Amino acid sequence: MKLTLFWFRRDLRLEDNTALNAAMNSSRNVLPLFIFDDNILEELPDNDPRVNFIYDTLSSINQRLSKTQSSILILKGKPKEVWKKLIKTYDISSVYINRDYEQYAIERDENVAQLLVENGIEMLDFKDQVIHEKSEVMKADGSPYTIFTPYKNKWLKQYMPTPILPEVAYQKFHKEQFTFPKLEDLGFKTSTIRVKPFSLENLYQYEETRNFPSLDTTSYLSPHLRFGTISIRQIIALLKNEDNVFLSELIWREFFMQILFHYPKVVIQNFRSKYDGIQWLNNESDFEKWCNGQTGYPLVDAGMRELNATGYMHNRVRMVTAGFLCKHLLIDWRWGEAYFAKKLLDYELSSNNGNWQWAAGTGCDAAPYFRIFNPIEQLKKFDKDRTYIKKWIPELDSLSYCDPIIEHKQARTRALETYKSGINN
Template identity: 40%
Template sequence: MSSALVWFRRDLRDFDHAALYHALKTHRRVFCAFVFDSEILDALPSRADRRVEFIHASVVELDAALRARGGGLIVRHGPARDVIPALAAALQVNAVFANRDYEPQAIARDADVAERLRVLGIGFSDFKDQVVFEKSEVLTKSSTPFSVFTPYKRAWLAALTPFHLKAYPVDKYAAALAAPAPDERVPSLAEIGFEPTNLGELGIACGMAGGRVLVDDFMKRIDRYKRGRDFPARKGVSYLSVHLRFGTVSIRELAAAAHARGGEGAETWLSELIWRDFYFQILWHHPRVVGGSFRPEFDRVAWDAEPGLFAAWCEGRTGYPIVDAAMRQINHSGYMHNRLRMIVASFLTKDLGIDWREGEKYFADQLNDFDLAANNGGWQWAASTGCDAQPWFRIFNPVTQSEKFDPEGAFIRRYLPELAKVPDKYIHAPWTLPPIDQKLAGCVIGVDYPAPVVDHAQARERTLARFGVLKGEAGGDAAEE
């Protein structure tokens, strides 16, 4: 009787699952496993990590769902490169199936696992699952990878067929699921060395059930997505990024729903899903972006070493309310609105002159939805060092961005209660409020709330000079947003 082991990773669902489908279709008995990989977990900066708690809750739910189908999860804690070959040998399976990962460390891990399995006489197969198009499936007419998003999007849409959005019919073959040993159970969070966070009080819904609630809610609002997505005080976005990151929702289902619905809201959201594919293929073709600029000439940018300013940015005390509110949001919840990610990234690199890699790492430590491809792509876009990036001479003004996207200061006041009584006219630049009015508002600048750590106009000139020297340009056509 042929048997297989499905290794779940960032695909924590029991439906529309490529590896699970292929294993069930081709083998009589299929075991399922998840590994809390100590090589990843031991590198995390805190034992209270919302992502680990999210994964743990999602694994518990997945185990229950598989048991309801007659199967279940075999859950281990240890180095996955050791655990999976050992488990495959102990179960005497013929093959291990997994969904493909595109991060360099994961690629190296999977190659190591595949080789160890080969020595044992066990096959290893991986499948596309977390993207619609991968690797070299969408190329330019000269068969080279795209480095600009808009033509990539056109080619992506031209290549799309109903087949690419078709769900894998797991239910049809679920009878092949094999139950784990009776004593198998999911270890507790404490047993893998972690502790609870504020995930529950934040109301972050985990697992497939949590993802389904968010999908159903967003599909009722998707037509308004284009108009509302840039305003952090509004309920304008999908809030699905963490579910996409850990695969508790299906990218095919989401893309199919947006593509079928049409209209400016759905089409704009589909573009965001295409951006996700775009950054995955950039990472696949150009793994050097993990530590260096996509455009190598920008590795010569002379960034400033300003630990005090970096700490002010991290802690939300720069004196620019929209920046500080955004940083307090991420520190409190592990989430940051996409418009705010662009604003704070621009502020760190263009106002404070600090290397984008410092900000990228901070986001990697804090974000619930941290994904190397998207995080790296977004930071390099803001820093003007990446593919299809914001031109170096176009610089976000944190005050005008705040006025445009949080006009009444609703988001700012939510995270900066010390500014609660500051009039709308001054909420975006409270240092301009007359001193007597600062006292009346209970917010004296420099006492109750910091003065700006930099002057934006002066910082802007420094950035233009920083990049202009490198590019041999004066930046005379510089623009501000």
């Protein structure tokens, strides 16, 4: 019996899933598939909380499918090798996927598509994780935007609300009960760090409360958006108007995605090559203190301890900690980006890279190099009652709390001199 295969990736839901909905409208029954990709997994610790979240989400979907004698086929390996076996096992008529825009994903999908075509199988791909993808919001001359505000204005001008697709009809799923693997069978352990449920109610007060980490009023939406447990369309449909500040954050996400697509060099290079001459100090002892939340600057330390303990860090605090690493300590933004990539539950290459280059002053539409956050003043403005820092630094008011790693004024002067002498005009 010929089958349609739907390949879950960054779209772990049954509602408002573009490619899955299209697969269900094909003439064949649909076999849902997820591949735990060894190319990605081999770089992760065996208790990675993001793998736990993917696993738990798939398990939840599988339980829903099992009520109609269907299930997800869970496999592990290098994708192309997995697909070679699938082609031998099943009579596949077509494969449906939602597009992914990171370089590894693009190459992976091209390789799998080529294999499928060689075997007479069609791969159909769809836009799903964004409103406007790679080349849909462009300047009048056809070149990509590198400044956010005109990109946002064009994005909004082009935006058209789309109907939310209903949950798919379960009877179209292929009837076969696969054994759902244990986490240990995949080579992973249960993590103590968990992804929190998202709170859409907090979106409505986002503008008023977004800069105050102690309020804990963020939506916790970002890992869910990253792995597609809710669609971007569902989120935007819940926002009240186009002036919504949270919508701007979602547009920043798509801005950085198209930057990564059009300028893939940013993964390892400065977007603005004029900063290639910066002589980073890259002191390993200073970096370790920053990683462990032991710089003597409470807002920086609280943020890093929150990240290490929970996989989350408040957005305002992310800006302060990133700016501190690059400008106070003169450590290459790539070091900080790699550390965040290991720890953040919502890690997404384009946003992580874009925001780190923004903080360092080396990116497109970045903060100017002479804009240097004063972490002491930031603390006074955004945690004046010291609630947030006391939560994460129990020894804060004792002699055991570390002295500042460097004096702010001295660090600022050093950063300005280093950046100025490193700029290639």
